[in-house]
Amino acid sequence: MTELITATPGATAEGNQEMRLRSDLTAKEVMREVGAVLRMSEKDAAALSIDDVDVPEDQSMIINMGPQHPSTHGVLRLMLELQGERVLRCKPIIGYLHTGMEKTGEDLTFMQGGTNVTRMDYLSPLNNELVFSMAVEKLLGIDGDIPERAVWMRMLLSELNRMSSHLLFLATNGMDIGAVSMMIYGWREREEVLRFFQKVTGLRMNHNFIRPGGLAADLPAGWRDDVLDILDRLPDRLHEYDILMTEQPIWRERLQGVGVITAQEAVALGATGPILRSTGVPWDLRRDMPYLHYDEVEFDVIVGSYGDAFDRYAIRLNEIRESMKIVRQILDRMPSGDYRIQDKKVTPPPRARIDESMEALIHHFKIFTEGFKVPEGEVYVGIESPRGEIGCYIVSDGSSKPYRMHMRAPSFVNIQCLPHMMRDGLVADAVAVISSVDPVLGEVDR
């Protein structure tokens, strides 16, 4: 075992993860840091970085923010180089929550995989399950055969999950900026959505409810009233948020013009979701590359224009409204029928059949111990999670476990925007910027 692990001796410690001292930093490196992202010529970028390089080392100070800091949303550590209050450079250091979930995923069957992926972005677990299930279904070639009710149920859960995730964003965003009462309101509203999830899936988080082939169970009796209850209650509350925050001068002062990023930079950095949309790029996979039945529902893609923290806040607030619009349409169109595919290969037999039939018992046992085999191949499926594009890349070698399971985590990529957004800002705004990116460290580190 030891020799397996040290199979590549000396291949590690290629570089230091921490921020390098100013004295070690060359103008060329600063140029790469800034210039490549801005797509500037070398000359322009060098001119831009003069300020940065010219600061004498004894005038700047490198401090750590995190990993234990309430406003870093988990265990994000930022190394900031400051000159007084001004942030010269910033480097996010991650990995404190790395638990090797992709490696674990290789040892779990396709049936068990959902329990693993749902724990990555723990604020939108259903979207993780959805993208994993869609990738497995595509590999199985059954992605077109999912029953209508299952598809609409998936949309319902996914949209409600988007609402709960954005509500939590509003709560933490408020807390970070200093509008502490918002924190309580955001958590309160999210709780109502989670209560519905608990009724449907049995759990508040980490549901493992959306599975390859459909869903784990049908919606419980009275689900429609519960959803309507949420939908009826939320608009007034959102209006309250507008009064409390959107219209409040202090709130606007605190967010407007903070953490600005342009469309070009956001695309270059691979940012998706509200960050990309805040720059004015109308890119939403639900509309631009429709999956499930998003092409059959009416909704608007909310777009900002300044690319600042306020736009990102406003986009998320209004996306809750759009999600509510979608949920109402789903309520109208929810068909009856199966909640999972009736394919014996993928679907376990119903519980009642197990008591009657030996074959059903064997089948049930086989599917839960061995799992089902997935044909050889590789697919990538990307969907719109509350934080941006969440993607699942699965390689199967024909066995019942994924040969490789990779999740494209939106927060992992979006976090790269932090150095860019914080550059030349104030250290007090750093918190506002982190909050506006809304990273979930469970998914950053996986």
Add this chain to the structure above:
Amino acid sequence: MTDVNNEAVQAAQPAMRYGCSVSDSRGQVVIHPTRENYIATLKALVDDTFVLCTDLTAVDYSTYASRVGKPGDRFEVVLNLISLERRERIRVRVAVPDADPTLPSAFDLYPGTEAMEREVFDMFGISFSGHPDPSRILMPEDWEGHPLRKDYAIGRIPVQFKGSPS
């Protein structure tokens, strides 16, 4: 050359795009550049509106059932690109041999691959030449081995942290 001829040429060579062979994986377009024309292919893709690189990852094929004992490279680096204009996805798979696990960095074309290339280095030990910050990203700096390689055992592992009783 007229359009008709052009179509005929394209029909005769359906499996080439951006100078690379093309394959279809469950309806998704995959192109396979070699290591030598990897950067040139990415340049062509950027010019062809594939400006957003959503994902860069790698796969270790060393124990892949239908590839064991056959010639072929051990690793494959996989990129997923999006053309915002045409609303199209394309996947780039480039093979990387075990003997020399290096690849030119895509950082200059897609700055957003910075963290992803670090992750691939960390997990697979594939180094990216020209990367501005070639260090581990998820594992501690002094970690030995690359966890997502197939010869890295899963399960109980010795404690590797400094000063901890193992």
